[in-house]
Amino acid sequence: MVSPYAGPLAGPPGPRPAFQMPVACGERWQLGTYPGHDDFDVDFFPLDGESWGRPVLASFEGTVTMAGINGTLGGRTPADPDGPRGTGGGYWVKIAHEGRWETQYLHLLEPPLVSSGDRVARGQQIGKLGSTGNSGAPHLHYEQRRGWEKVETYFDGRPSGITTDDREYTTARVSKNC
Incomplete structure (x- = not known):
């Protein structure tokens, strides 16, 4: 069940928080996008x-x-990775951050480990990587939003380089979410 959170999101967006990659410290991940994925969407x-x-x-x-x-x-699971696709983001989490910033985490394997209204710390586990919803393989779909507008993701103060879905683009990064 998804329940809305009615928190204070009024006023202009503030400065970008010091976002880190949404994965364990020291791990190497491919970040990418492809044509038709949507601008600023990042797959891990x-x-x-x-x-x-x-x-x-x-x-x-x-x-x-x-x-x-x-x-x-x-129906895509570790036991049946080629099971039927769903629609949308499957199991997901959205977090509101200071200054009207938001992050979204989609295609989680199981129900999220957090609930609407919970306060979370940077680096706190909120779910497990999966392939629920409209997903072809296990991965994490991630977005950053300023207000309600998607923007390029930054991690550890550096831009991801994923800005449009005009072409396939991948880059590798090591997480500093320690």
Whole structure:
């Protein structure tokens, strides 16, 4: 179940929080996008080890505003990775951060580990990497928003380089979410 959070989001957006990658410290991940994905959307794939069930972490402290199901779940699981796709983002979490910033985390494996209204710390586990919703493989779909407008993601003060979906683009990064 998704429940709305009615927190104070009035006023102009403030400065960008010091977002970190939403994955464990020291891990190497591929960040990417592709044509038709939507501007500023970032998909995370681990470069080492198993994908299914990896911890998904809050990229900055904040308050959970949505936690539950976006669309339908489908049937892709570790036991049936080619099961039917669902719709939308599957299991997901949205977090409101200081200065009217938001982050979104989609395609989680299981129900989120947090609920609407929960305060989370940077680096706190909020879910597990999966392939629910309209997803073709286990990964994390991640977005940063200023107000309600999607913007380029920054991690550790550096831009991701993912700005449009005009072409396929990938880059590798090491998480500093320690």
